[in-house]
Amino acid sequence: MNRLPRRAALACAFMLFPGSVEPVKADVKSSTKRGAAKPEGTTPGKVPALIWVWLGFAVFWLAVTGIGRLQTTTPDVPAGAPAAAALTTYFNDQANLVPPDMAARLNDALANFERETSNQIAVAIYPRAPQGAIETFTIASAEASRLGRKGMDNGAILFVFVAERSARLEVGYGLEGVLTDVDAHRILEANLVPTFAKGNYTEGLDTTLGAIFVAVQDAYKSDRMPGRATVFWRQLRVEIPKLLQQAWPTLRGLGLDARIAISFFGGLLGIGIWDGLRQFGRLVGNLARGVGNLAARRPFNTGMESVGLESVIDSLKVFGIALAFIAGAAGLVIVAAGGAFGGAGALVRW
Numbered sequence: 001m002n003r004l005p006r007r008a009a010l011a012c013a014f015m016l017f018p019g020s021v022e023p024v025k026a027d028v029k030s031s032t033k034r035g036a037a038k039p040e041g042t043t044p045g046k047v048p049a050l051i052w053v054w055l056g057f058a059v060f061w062l063a064v065t066g067i068g069r070l071q072t073t074t075p076d077v078p079a080g081a082p083a084a085a086a087l088t089t090y091f092n093d094q095a096n097l098v099p100p101d102m103a104a105r106l107n108d109a110l111a112n113f114e115r116e117t118s119n120q121i122a123v124a125i126y127p128r129a130p131q132g133a134i135e136t137f138t139i140a141s142a143e144a145s146r147l148g149r150k151g152m153d154n155g156a157i158l159f160v161f162v163a164e165r166s167a168r169l170e171v172g173y174g175l176e177g178v179l180t181d182v183d184a185h186r187i188l189e190a191n192l193v194p195t196f197a198k199g200n201y202t203e204g205l206d207t208t209l210g211a212i213f214v215a216v217q218d219a220y221k222s223d224r225m226p227g228r229a230t231v232f233w234r235q236l237r238v239e240i241p242k243l244l245q246q247a248w249p250t251l252r253g254l255g256l257d258a259r260i261a262i263s264f265f266g267g268l269l270g271i272g273i274w275d276g277l278r279q280f281g282r283l284v285g286n287l288a289r290g291v292g293n294l295a296a297r298r299p300f301n302t303g304m305e306s307v308g309l310e311s312v313i314d315s316l317k318v319f320g321i322a323l324a325f326i327a328g329a330a331g332l333v334i335v336a337a338g339g340a341f342g343g344a345g346a347l348v349r350w
Contacts, residue, residue, distance in 0.1 A: 054263055064251050082126045124160070134159075192205075
């Protein structure tokens, strides 16, 4: 008795809404055959990419620890003794020999001299001299700073060591013809020695740099200056290796909690960047496919894949922050081109 009203109701529903009953049967049959639907994007037995990234971090930290234990310790350097390193500004006063306003004025004068003549002159003042021969230190510092243009080598650095009352003018290959050893010694003896002996350090630096400017200002002309992009790239080539070298001791000294935090958040950030790159690749592929569709007189979006623009934008933000950091770090170095030094110059004592 109960089956007839039910069949009648189904028949009426089919007549009023054609096709509304049969798909339900098909869905039921298909669902019974296939069983429960599997989440999209999952593959049975496949390890998530994030796990592989974290495993990579674990291997990296193990390598850092192992290499750190294998490395031999370096001998201690006496307190205050400088180490040869690239200069970070035109005027470097680690001994606070002159007032800050005078240091800023001299730094600006050295920067303007480079813009006008293409010659790079710098000053490095240290509280005390390094271990070993002063000439060895000044040449190593000059080579690390790479003042002067590559192939022109038109750089010079005035080194001052306060405790030892010594100064040395290191001259690049390109300026040896206009600033010979005799000229360098004469300039230091005439301008730096008498004023420094009286304690007039500001006057001594001002007159000594003025004499150097006069000696080399016509060596090269400003129209041979490299472009800004070239200068920036050369700065990066010097600064990035230095940053990596400074980062190594920091990595070795990190504790377990810091390493776990870096691995966790670094893995998430890496996955996000990778997804942004994938989405960007899809975007480029879609544009190429769209051009092909137009050429074949098909609709522009035929065969295109979906693109997550939010992921692309987030990745671009991360790259922008990284580039800003690198640009800021490179801006701390005045190196422009990789000039070479061969030991020309003069050493005096006051």
